[in-house]
Amino acid sequence: xxxxxxxxxxxxxxxxxxxxxxxxxxxxxxxxxxxxxxxxxxxxxxxxxxxxxxxxxxxxxxxxxxxxxxxxxxxxxxxxxxxxxxxxxxxxxxxxxxxxxxxxxxxxxxxxxxxxxxxxxxxxxxxxxxxxxxxxxxxxxx
Numbered sequence: 001x002x003x004x005x006x007x008x009x010x011x012x013x014x015x016x017x018x019x020x021x022x023x024x025x026x027x028x029x030x031x032x033x034x035x036x037x038x039x040x041x042x043x044x045x046x047x048x049x050x051x052x053x054x055x056x057x058x059x060x061x062x063x064x065x066x067x068x069x070x071x072x073x074x075x076x077x078x079x080x081x082x083x084x085x086x087x088x089x090x091x092x093x094x095x096x097x098x099x100x101x102x103x104x105x106x107x108x109x110x111x112x113x114x115x116x117x118x119x120x121x122x123x124x125x126x127x128x129x130x131x132x133x134x135x136x137x138x139x140x141x142x
Contacts, residue, residue, distance in 0.1 A: 003083070004089050005083045005086075005087055005089050005092045006080075006083040006084075008083075008089065008092060008093050008096060009079045009080065009082075009083045009092065009096055011096075012079070012096040012097065012099070012100045013075075013076055013079060013080075015100060016068075016072050016075070016076070016099075016100060016103060017072075019068070019072075019103065019104065019107065020065070020068045020069070020072060023061065023064050023065045023068055023107055023111075024065055026061055026111065027058065027061040027062055027064075027065055030055075030057055030058050030061050031055075031058050032046070034055040034057060034058055035047060035051040036051065036053050036054060036055030036058045037051050037052055037053075038052075039052070040052045060110060060111065060113070061110075061111065063110065064106075064107050064110035064111055067106065067110070067123075068103065068107065071103065071123075071126060071127075071130075072103065074130060075099055075126075075130055078130055078133045078134055078137065079095075079096060079099075079133065081133075081137050082095070082133040082136060082137055085136060085137060085140040086140075087136065094129075095129035095132060095133055096129070098125060098126070098128065098129045099126050099129045099130065101125075102122045102123070102125035102126035103122070103126050105118070105122040105125075106119055106122035106123055106126065109122055
């Protein structure tokens with residue numbers, strides 16, 4: 001079996017990937033509901049070229065998804081390497097949990113247009129474990 005820290009990382013990594021897929025599905029559903037399609041062929045299929053347009057809420061969903069890609073992908077790399085450095089399970093779990101919860105809050109803040117600075121604080125909170133893991137990886141290599 002894999003080491004406990006790596007198993008813990010994989011658990012949170014899979015949850016984050018599921019969350020990313022969920023945001024992508026939400027974006028597609030909002031496109032359908034709002035009839036705001038990015039491609040002319042999709043608009044034609046669902047009512048006509050007039051639906052090849054942008055919608056503010058669809059764009060909000062897209063930005064939430066893009067932000068996930070920009071932040072979760074580096075976490076997946078850092079978390080995997082960090083897991084190999086032999087950290088304490090408790091400390092590693094805290095890193096992974098903080099990142100996961102902060103990213104969930106960030107997505108909710110984006111999709112529900114929660115008051116500022118909720119989204120910014122969630123973003124910053126998610127960066128803390130990533131920076132910590134990056135520093136610890138570098139220290140481990142020296």
